[in-house]
Amino acid sequence: MTSIDQPVTRSATEPVVLGGTLAHQVAPAPWPRVAGREMELLGEVVQSGKWAFDGPLEAEFESRFAAFQDANYGLCVANGTVALQLALEALDIGVGDEVIVPGLTWQATAAAPLDINAIPVLADVEPGTYCIDPAEVERLITARTRAIIPVHLYGSLADMDRLCDIGARHGIAVIEDCAHAHGSQWRGQGTGSLGTLGCFSFQLFKTLTAGEGGFVTTNDPKLRERIYSLRNCGRRRAGSADENWRAIQSGNYRMTEFQAAMLLAQFDAFEDQACQRDRNANAIEARLAELPGVAPMDHPQQRTRISPYEFVFKFLAEEWDGLSGQGFRKALEAEIGVDVDRVNEPLNAAPLYLPHTKRRYRLSDAHWEAVNPERFKLPMATQAYAEGVSLPHKVLLDDDAVCAVADAIARLFEHRQALARWETSGSS
Ligand SMILES: Cc1ncc(COP(=O)(O)O)c(C=O)c1O
Numbered sequence: 001m002t003s004i005d006q007p008v009t010r011s012a013t014e015p016v017v018l019g020g021t022l023a024h025q026v027a028p029a030p031w032p033r034v035a036g037r038e039m040e041l042l043g044e045v046v047q048s049g050k051w052a053f054d055g056p057l058e059a060e061f062e063s064r065f066a067a068f069q070d071a072n073y074g075l076c077v078a079n080g081t082v083a084l085q086l087a088l089e090a091l092d093i094g095v096g097d098e099v100i101v102p103g104l105t106w107q108a109t110a111a112a113p114l115d116i117n118a119i120p121v122l123a124d125v126e127p128g129t130y131c132i133d134p135a136e137v138e139r140l141i142t143a144r145t146r147a148i149i150p151v152h153l154y155g156s157l158a159d160m161d162r163l164c165d166i167g168a169r170h171g172i173a174v175i176e177d178c179a180h181a182h183g184s185q186w187r188g189q190g191t192g193s194l195g196t197l198g199c200f201s202f203q204l205f206k207t208l209t210a211g212e213g214g215f216v217t218t219n220d221p222k223l224r225e226r227i228y229s230l231r232n233c234g235r236r237r238a239g240s241a242d243e244n245w246r247a248i249q250s251g252n253y254r255m256t257e258f259q260a261a262m263l264l265a266q267f268d269a270f271e272d273q274a275c276q277r278d279r280n281a282n283a284i285e286a287r288l289a290e291l292p293g294v295a296p297m298d299h300p301q302q303r304t305r306i307s308p309y310e311f312v313f314k315f316l317a318e319e320w321d322g323l324s325g326q327g328f329r330k331a332l333e334a335e336i337g338v339d340v341d342r343v344n345e346p347l348n349a350a351p352l353y354l355p356h357t358k359r360r361y362r363l364s365d366a367h368w369e370a371v372n373p374e375r376f377k378l379p380m381a382t383q384a385y386a387e388g389v390s391l392p393h394k395v396l397l398d399d400d401a402v403c404a405v406a407d408a409i410a411r412l413f414e415h416r417q418a419l420a421r422w423e424t425s426g427s428s
Protein backbone atom coordinates (compact mmCIF):
# COMPACT_ATOMS: atom_id res chain seq x y z
CA MET A 1 0.00 0.00 0.00
CA THR A 2 1.49 3.40 -0.92
CA SER A 3 1.28 6.22 1.59
CA ILE A 4 -1.40 8.03 -0.38
CA ASP A 5 -3.61 4.92 -0.34
CA GLN A 6 -3.60 4.73 3.44
CA PRO A 7 -6.89 5.52 5.18
CA VAL A 8 -7.01 8.99 6.71
CA THR A 9 -8.56 9.99 9.99
CA ARG A 10 -11.22 12.58 9.28
CA SER A 11 -11.41 15.59 11.61
CA ALA A 12 -14.45 17.75 12.16
CA THR A 13 -13.04 20.41 9.84
CA GLU A 14 -12.16 19.31 6.32
CA PRO A 15 -9.85 21.53 4.23
CA VAL A 16 -11.84 23.88 2.00
CA VAL A 17 -10.64 22.21 -1.21
CA LEU A 18 -12.01 18.90 0.12
CA GLY A 19 -15.42 20.40 0.83
CA GLY A 20 -14.88 22.15 4.18
CA THR A 21 -15.83 25.76 4.80
CA LEU A 22 -13.56 28.79 5.13
CA ALA A 23 -12.76 28.96 8.86
CA HIS A 24 -11.31 32.48 8.82
CA GLN A 25 -10.89 35.02 6.05
CA VAL A 26 -7.38 36.32 6.62
CA ALA A 27 -6.59 40.01 5.96
CA PRO A 28 -9.98 41.04 4.58
CA ALA A 29 -8.96 44.72 4.26
CA PRO A 30 -7.55 45.44 0.78
CA TRP A 31 -4.16 46.95 -0.09
CA PRO A 32 -3.40 49.83 -0.67
CA ARG A 33 -5.08 51.51 2.31
CA VAL A 34 -5.87 55.19 2.68
CA ALA A 35 -4.02 56.53 5.74
CA GLY A 36 -5.97 59.82 6.10
CA ARG A 37 -4.36 62.95 4.63
CA GLU A 38 -4.17 61.82 0.97
CA MET A 39 -7.00 64.02 -0.40
CA GLU A 40 -5.95 67.03 1.69
CA LEU A 41 -2.34 66.92 0.50
CA LEU A 42 -3.30 66.17 -3.12
CA GLY A 43 -5.65 69.18 -2.95
CA GLU A 44 -2.77 71.35 -1.71
CA VAL A 45 -0.68 70.26 -4.68
CA VAL A 46 -3.48 70.99 -7.16
CA GLN A 47 -3.98 74.49 -5.72
CA SER A 48 -0.25 75.25 -5.52
CA GLY A 49 0.37 74.70 -9.24
CA LYS A 50 3.65 73.05 -8.17
CA TRP A 51 2.81 69.74 -9.80
CA ALA A 52 6.19 68.52 -10.97
CA PHE A 53 9.49 68.13 -9.10
CA ASP A 54 11.51 69.91 -6.37
CA GLY A 55 8.30 70.84 -4.55
CA PRO A 56 7.93 71.34 -0.78
CA LEU A 57 6.18 68.02 -0.16
CA GLU A 58 8.90 66.13 -2.03
CA ALA A 59 11.55 67.89 0.09
CA GLU A 60 9.65 67.08 3.30
CA PHE A 61 9.21 63.44 2.35
CA GLU A 62 12.86 63.12 1.33
CA SER A 63 14.16 64.32 4.66
CA ARG A 64 11.61 62.38 6.74
CA PHE A 65 11.99 59.04 4.97
CA ALA A 66 15.81 59.28 4.79
CA ALA A 67 15.94 60.00 8.54
CA PHE A 68 13.53 57.12 9.20
CA GLN A 69 15.94 54.76 7.41
CA ASP A 70 18.90 56.35 9.31
CA ALA A 71 20.46 57.81 6.13
CA ASN A 72 21.82 61.35 5.87
CA TYR A 73 20.29 61.98 2.44
CA GLY A 74 17.37 60.70 0.40
CA LEU A 75 16.17 61.50 -3.12
CA CYS A 76 12.85 60.68 -4.77
CA VAL A 77 13.06 59.15 -8.25
CA ALA A 78 10.63 57.71 -10.77
CA ASN A 79 10.63 54.08 -9.56
CA GLY A 80 12.73 51.41 -7.90
CA THR A 81 14.36 50.22 -11.13
CA VAL A 82 15.53 53.76 -11.90
CA ALA A 83 16.78 54.08 -8.30
CA LEU A 84 19.12 51.12 -8.92
CA GLN A 85 20.28 52.45 -12.30
CA LEU A 86 21.06 55.89 -10.92
CA ALA A 87 22.86 54.41 -7.91
CA LEU A 88 25.15 52.52 -10.30
CA GLU A 89 25.68 55.55 -12.52
CA ALA A 90 26.40 57.77 -9.50
CA LEU A 91 29.34 55.44 -8.84
CA ASP A 92 30.41 55.83 -12.49
CA ILE A 93 29.80 52.17 -13.20
CA GLY A 94 29.30 51.43 -16.88
CA VAL A 95 30.46 49.54 -19.92
CA GLY A 96 32.14 46.21 -19.17
CA ASP A 97 32.05 46.60 -15.38
CA GLU A 98 30.73 43.63 -13.41
CA VAL A 99 28.00 43.98 -10.81
CA ILE A 100 27.20 40.99 -8.58
CA VAL A 101 23.48 40.52 -7.95
CA PRO A 102 21.52 37.65 -6.37
CA GLY A 103 20.16 35.03 -8.75
CA LEU A 104 16.89 35.11 -6.81
CA THR A 105 15.19 38.49 -7.04
CA TRP A 106 12.83 40.50 -9.22
CA GLN A 107 14.45 41.08 -12.62
CA ALA A 108 14.98 44.82 -11.95
CA THR A 109 18.01 44.11 -9.73
CA ALA A 110 19.82 42.61 -12.74
CA ALA A 111 18.15 44.78 -15.39
CA ALA A 112 19.61 47.95 -13.81
CA PRO A 113 23.27 47.02 -14.43
CA LEU A 114 22.31 45.51 -17.79
CA ASP A 115 20.73 48.80 -18.90
CA ILE A 116 23.87 50.82 -18.13
CA ASN A 117 26.01 48.42 -20.21
CA ALA A 118 27.50 46.69 -17.18
CA ILE A 119 27.49 42.90 -16.75
CA PRO A 120 25.12 41.45 -14.14
CA VAL A 121 26.87 38.49 -12.48
CA LEU A 122 24.34 36.18 -10.83
CA ALA A 123 25.29 34.80 -7.40
CA ASP A 124 23.42 31.98 -5.69
CA VAL A 125 21.58 32.60 -2.43
CA GLU A 126 21.81 31.29 1.15
CA PRO A 127 19.40 28.48 2.01
CA GLY A 128 18.29 30.03 5.31
CA THR A 129 17.40 33.53 4.06
CA TYR A 130 17.20 33.26 0.24
CA CYS A 131 19.43 36.37 0.19
CA ILE A 132 22.73 36.63 -1.70
CA ASP A 133 25.36 34.23 -0.32
CA PRO A 134 28.47 36.19 0.76
CA ALA A 135 30.69 33.16 0.06
CA GLU A 136 29.40 33.11 -3.54
CA VAL A 137 30.01 36.85 -3.83
CA GLU A 138 33.59 36.39 -2.75
CA ARG A 139 34.01 33.56 -5.29
CA LEU A 140 32.66 35.69 -8.16
CA ILE A 141 34.77 38.82 -7.57
CA THR A 142 37.15 39.65 -10.42
CA ALA A 143 39.30 42.64 -11.31
CA ARG A 144 36.25 44.07 -13.13
CA THR A 145 33.78 43.85 -10.19
CA ARG A 146 32.57 47.32 -9.20
CA ALA A 147 29.53 46.72 -7.02
CA ILE A 148 27.44 44.17 -5.15
CA ILE A 149 23.67 44.61 -4.99
CA PRO A 150 22.31 42.57 -2.09
CA VAL A 151 18.52 42.37 -2.01
CA HIS A 152 16.76 42.25 1.35
CA LEU A 153 14.37 39.67 -0.04
CA TYR A 154 10.87 39.15 1.36
CA GLY A 155 11.16 38.80 5.16
CA SER A 156 14.93 38.33 5.18
CA LEU A 157 17.81 40.74 5.34
CA ALA A 158 21.04 40.09 3.47
CA ASP A 159 24.07 39.56 5.72
CA MET A 160 25.27 43.16 5.73
CA ASP A 161 28.10 42.43 8.18
CA ARG A 162 29.80 40.07 5.77
CA LEU A 163 28.85 41.96 2.60
CA CYS A 164 30.12 45.32 3.86
CA ASP A 165 33.31 43.60 4.96
CA ILE A 166 33.77 42.09 1.48
CA GLY A 167 33.04 45.47 -0.10
CA ALA A 168 35.58 47.23 2.10
CA ARG A 169 38.29 44.58 1.58
CA HIS A 170 37.93 44.65 -2.22
CA GLY A 171 37.13 48.37 -2.63
CA ILE A 172 33.70 47.53 -4.07
CA ALA A 173 30.48 49.48 -3.47
CA VAL A 174 27.51 47.79 -1.76
CA ILE A 175 24.14 48.99 -3.07
CA GLU A 176 21.25 47.73 -0.94
CA ASP A 177 18.11 46.85 -2.90
CA CYS A 178 15.49 47.68 -0.25
CA ALA A 179 12.38 47.29 -2.43
CA HIS A 180 11.13 44.70 0.09
CA ALA A 181 12.51 46.25 3.26
CA HIS A 182 11.12 49.72 4.02
CA GLY A 183 11.31 50.13 7.80
CA SER A 184 13.44 47.02 8.33
CA GLN A 185 16.52 47.21 10.54
CA TRP A 186 19.83 45.35 10.77
CA ARG A 187 21.44 45.75 14.23
CA GLY A 188 18.89 48.48 14.93
CA GLN A 189 19.94 50.48 11.85
CA GLY A 190 17.63 51.20 8.92
CA THR A 191 18.14 49.34 5.66
CA GLY A 192 19.53 51.59 2.95
CA SER A 193 21.94 53.25 5.40
CA LEU A 194 24.30 50.29 5.83
CA GLY A 195 25.88 50.16 2.36
CA THR A 196 27.14 52.85 -0.01
CA LEU A 197 23.64 53.58 -1.36
CA GLY A 198 20.14 52.15 -0.79
CA CYS A 199 17.31 51.85 -3.32
CA PHE A 200 13.58 51.66 -2.55
CA SER A 201 10.44 51.11 -4.63
CA PHE A 202 7.06 52.71 -3.92
CA GLN A 203 5.19 50.59 -6.48
CA LEU A 204 1.60 49.72 -5.58
CA PHE A 205 2.20 46.40 -3.82
CA LYS A 206 5.08 47.69 -1.69
CA THR A 207 4.63 48.45 2.01
CA LEU A 208 4.95 52.21 1.39
CA THR A 209 3.38 53.25 -1.89
CA ALA A 210 2.31 56.07 -4.17
CA GLY A 211 1.26 53.67 -6.94
CA GLU A 212 4.70 54.14 -8.48
CA GLY A 213 7.90 55.80 -7.26
CA GLY A 214 11.41 55.15 -6.03
CA PHE A 215 13.99 56.49 -3.58
CA VAL A 216 17.76 56.51 -3.16
CA THR A 217 19.47 56.87 0.23
CA THR A 218 23.11 57.62 0.96
CA ASN A 219 25.33 59.05 3.67
CA ASP A 220 27.79 60.48 1.14
CA PRO A 221 27.20 64.16 0.23
CA LYS A 222 28.92 63.79 -3.18
CA LEU A 223 26.76 60.83 -4.14
CA ARG A 224 23.71 62.82 -3.11
CA GLU A 225 24.66 65.57 -5.60
CA ARG A 226 25.35 62.98 -8.31
CA ILE A 227 21.98 61.29 -7.80
CA TYR A 228 20.20 64.66 -7.92
CA SER A 229 21.90 65.55 -11.22
CA LEU A 230 21.28 62.12 -12.70
CA ARG A 231 17.57 62.25 -11.90
CA ASN A 232 17.18 65.77 -13.30
CA CYS A 233 18.75 65.77 -16.78
CA GLY A 234 22.26 66.43 -15.39
CA ARG A 235 21.38 69.70 -13.65
CA ARG A 236 23.03 70.97 -10.48
CA ARG A 237 20.88 70.87 -7.32
CA ALA A 238 19.86 74.36 -6.18
CA GLY A 239 21.81 74.99 -2.97
CA SER A 240 24.50 72.41 -3.70
CA ALA A 241 27.73 73.27 -1.91
CA ASP A 242 29.85 70.80 -3.89
CA GLU A 243 32.67 72.84 -5.41
CA ASN A 244 33.81 69.97 -7.60
CA TRP A 245 30.40 69.43 -9.19
CA ARG A 246 30.40 69.01 -12.98
CA ALA A 247 27.44 68.69 -15.35
CA ILE A 248 26.71 65.09 -16.32
CA GLN A 249 24.77 63.51 -19.18
CA SER A 250 21.43 62.18 -17.97
CA GLY A 251 17.67 62.16 -18.50
CA ASN A 252 14.41 62.71 -16.66
CA TYR A 253 14.00 60.24 -13.78
CA ARG A 254 12.00 62.59 -11.54
CA MET A 255 9.00 61.99 -9.31
CA THR A 256 5.96 64.30 -9.28
CA GLU A 257 4.67 66.33 -6.33
CA PHE A 258 1.43 64.30 -6.47
CA GLN A 259 3.37 61.14 -5.63
CA ALA A 260 5.21 62.96 -2.83
CA ALA A 261 1.82 64.01 -1.40
CA MET A 262 0.64 60.40 -1.41
CA LEU A 263 3.87 59.19 0.18
CA LEU A 264 3.72 61.77 2.97
CA ALA A 265 0.13 60.78 3.73
CA GLN A 266 0.96 57.06 3.65
CA PHE A 267 4.01 57.67 5.83
CA ASP A 268 1.74 58.84 8.69
CA ALA A 269 0.62 55.23 9.14
CA PHE A 270 3.86 53.56 8.16
CA GLU A 271 5.82 53.22 11.41
CA ASP A 272 2.89 51.63 13.24
CA GLN A 273 2.40 49.25 10.31
CA ALA A 274 6.12 48.37 10.24
CA CYS A 275 6.05 47.51 13.96
CA GLN A 276 2.86 45.46 13.51
CA ARG A 277 4.37 43.56 10.57
CA ASP A 278 7.50 42.89 12.60
CA ARG A 279 5.48 41.60 15.59
CA ASN A 280 3.28 39.36 13.48
CA ALA A 281 6.07 38.08 11.21
CA ASN A 282 7.99 36.98 14.31
CA ALA A 283 4.86 35.43 15.84
CA ILE A 284 3.97 33.48 12.69
CA GLU A 285 7.58 32.31 12.34
CA ALA A 286 7.52 31.03 15.93
CA ARG A 287 4.33 29.06 15.20
CA LEU A 288 5.71 27.69 11.91
CA ALA A 289 8.81 26.43 13.73
CA GLU A 290 6.54 24.14 15.79
CA LEU A 291 4.59 22.71 12.84
CA PRO A 292 5.49 19.67 10.76
CA GLY A 293 5.69 20.07 6.99
CA VAL A 294 6.88 23.68 6.92
CA ALA A 295 9.82 25.75 8.19
CA PRO A 296 10.30 29.46 8.81
CA MET A 297 13.18 31.36 7.26
CA ASP A 298 16.29 31.86 9.44
CA HIS A 299 16.12 34.77 11.80
CA PRO A 300 19.70 36.02 12.37
CA GLN A 301 19.97 38.05 15.56
CA GLN A 302 21.15 41.11 13.59
CA ARG A 303 17.64 41.27 12.02
CA THR A 304 16.19 43.62 14.63
CA ARG A 305 13.08 44.74 12.72
CA ILE A 306 11.44 43.24 9.70
CA SER A 307 8.62 44.84 7.75
CA PRO A 308 8.50 42.57 4.73
CA TYR A 309 6.98 43.12 1.32
CA GLU A 310 5.84 39.49 1.33
CA PHE A 311 6.01 36.91 4.09
CA VAL A 312 7.85 33.76 2.97
CA PHE A 313 8.30 30.33 4.53
CA LYS A 314 9.38 26.88 3.29
CA PHE A 315 7.20 23.95 2.24
CA LEU A 316 9.02 20.71 3.11
CA ALA A 317 7.80 18.47 0.28
CA GLU A 318 9.25 15.24 1.69
CA GLU A 319 6.88 15.41 4.70
CA TRP A 320 3.62 15.74 2.76
CA ASP A 321 3.06 12.18 1.49
CA GLY A 322 2.96 13.21 -2.15
CA LEU A 323 1.21 16.60 -2.03
CA SER A 324 3.26 19.02 -4.16
CA GLY A 325 4.19 22.58 -3.30
CA GLN A 326 1.80 23.79 -5.97
CA GLY A 327 -1.04 21.70 -4.49
CA PHE A 328 -0.21 23.00 -1.00
CA ARG A 329 -0.29 26.63 -2.14
CA LYS A 330 -3.66 26.14 -3.80
CA ALA A 331 -5.11 24.39 -0.74
CA LEU A 332 -3.73 27.05 1.64
CA GLU A 333 -5.11 29.83 -0.56
CA ALA A 334 -8.59 28.30 -0.27
CA GLU A 335 -8.09 27.82 3.49
CA ILE A 336 -7.28 31.47 4.32
CA GLY A 337 -8.90 33.35 1.43
CA VAL A 338 -5.71 35.20 0.44
CA ASP A 339 -3.40 34.86 -2.59
CA VAL A 340 -0.64 32.36 -1.86
CA ASP A 341 2.27 32.64 -4.27
CA ARG A 342 5.73 31.25 -4.88
CA VAL A 343 8.97 33.23 -4.79
CA ASN A 344 10.59 34.73 -7.90
CA GLU A 345 11.97 32.42 -10.56
CA PRO A 346 15.78 32.19 -10.53
CA LEU A 347 17.13 34.76 -12.98
CA ASN A 348 18.85 32.11 -15.13
CA ALA A 349 15.35 30.86 -16.04
CA ALA A 350 13.08 33.88 -15.45
CA PRO A 351 10.56 34.64 -18.21
CA LEU A 352 11.06 38.41 -17.80
CA TYR A 353 14.85 38.54 -17.63
CA LEU A 354 15.84 38.05 -21.27
CA PRO A 355 18.88 40.15 -22.24
CA HIS A 356 19.12 38.35 -25.59
CA THR A 357 15.78 39.74 -26.78
CA LYS A 358 17.27 43.24 -27.22
CA ARG A 359 19.93 44.07 -29.75
CA ARG A 360 21.12 47.05 -27.71
CA TYR A 361 22.97 44.67 -25.39
CA ARG A 362 25.05 43.26 -28.28
CA LEU A 363 27.93 45.66 -27.58
CA SER A 364 30.27 42.89 -28.70
CA ASP A 365 30.11 39.10 -28.99
CA ALA A 366 31.95 38.83 -25.67
CA HIS A 367 29.46 41.17 -23.94
CA TRP A 368 26.52 39.28 -25.47
CA GLU A 369 27.88 36.06 -23.97
CA ALA A 370 28.71 37.74 -20.63
CA VAL A 371 25.11 38.91 -20.14
CA ASN A 372 23.65 35.49 -20.92
CA PRO A 373 21.90 34.51 -17.64
CA GLU A 374 21.99 30.82 -18.57
CA ARG A 375 25.74 30.68 -17.97
CA PHE A 376 25.15 30.88 -14.19
CA LYS A 377 24.33 27.85 -12.02
CA LEU A 378 21.88 28.68 -9.23
CA PRO A 379 20.94 25.45 -7.43
CA MET A 380 19.84 27.11 -4.18
CA ALA A 381 17.72 29.73 -5.96
CA THR A 382 16.14 26.87 -7.91
CA GLN A 383 15.36 25.04 -4.68
CA ALA A 384 13.90 28.23 -3.18
CA TYR A 385 11.61 28.55 -6.20
CA ALA A 386 10.37 25.00 -5.59
CA GLU A 387 9.86 25.25 -1.82
CA GLY A 388 9.15 28.94 -1.09
CA VAL A 389 5.60 29.94 -0.15
CA SER A 390 4.74 33.61 -0.15
CA LEU A 391 1.89 35.54 1.49
CA PRO A 392 1.17 39.24 0.80
CA HIS A 393 2.31 41.66 3.51
CA LYS A 394 -1.24 42.72 4.33
CA VAL A 395 -1.54 39.35 6.12
CA LEU A 396 0.89 40.78 8.70
CA LEU A 397 -1.47 43.71 9.28
CA ASP A 398 -4.13 41.28 10.59
CA ASP A 399 -3.29 40.21 14.17
CA ASP A 400 -5.71 37.26 13.92
CA ALA A 401 -3.75 35.89 10.96
CA VAL A 402 -1.00 34.54 13.23
CA CYS A 403 -3.29 31.78 14.51
CA ALA A 404 -5.38 31.48 11.35
CA VAL A 405 -2.41 30.78 9.05
CA ALA A 406 -0.79 28.33 11.48
CA ASP A 407 -4.09 26.52 12.14
CA ALA A 408 -4.77 26.28 8.40
CA ILE A 409 -1.35 24.71 7.74
CA ALA A 410 -1.85 22.26 10.63
CA ARG A 411 -5.25 21.28 9.19
CA LEU A 412 -3.77 20.72 5.73
CA PHE A 413 -0.99 18.61 7.21
CA GLU A 414 -3.49 16.45 9.06
CA HIS A 415 -5.31 15.83 5.76
CA ARG A 416 -2.17 15.58 3.61
CA GLN A 417 -2.92 12.13 2.24
CA ALA A 418 -6.43 13.08 1.16
CA LEU A 419 -4.99 16.26 -0.33
CA ALA A 420 -2.41 14.24 -2.28
CA ARG A 421 -5.23 12.10 -3.67
CA TRP A 422 -7.21 15.27 -4.49
CA GLU A 423 -4.20 16.59 -6.39
CA THR A 424 -3.42 13.38 -8.29
CA SER A 425 -7.11 12.94 -9.19
CA GLY A 426 -6.83 16.20 -11.12
CA SER A 427 -9.37 18.08 -8.98
CA SER A 428 -6.75 20.67 -7.95
C1 LIG B 1 13.70 43.36 -5.32
C2 LIG B 1 13.17 44.44 -6.22
N1 LIG B 1 14.01 45.37 -6.71
C3 LIG B 1 13.59 46.35 -7.51
C4 LIG B 1 12.26 46.44 -7.88
C5 LIG B 1 11.86 47.51 -8.86
O1 LIG B 1 10.96 48.44 -8.36
P1 LIG B 1 9.96 49.20 -9.35
O2 LIG B 1 8.86 48.24 -9.70
O3 LIG B 1 9.47 50.35 -8.53
O4 LIG B 1 10.73 49.63 -10.53
C6 LIG B 1 11.34 45.51 -7.40
C7 LIG B 1 9.93 45.58 -7.77
O5 LIG B 1 9.10 44.76 -7.44
C8 LIG B 1 11.80 44.47 -6.54
O6 LIG B 1 10.98 43.53 -6.08
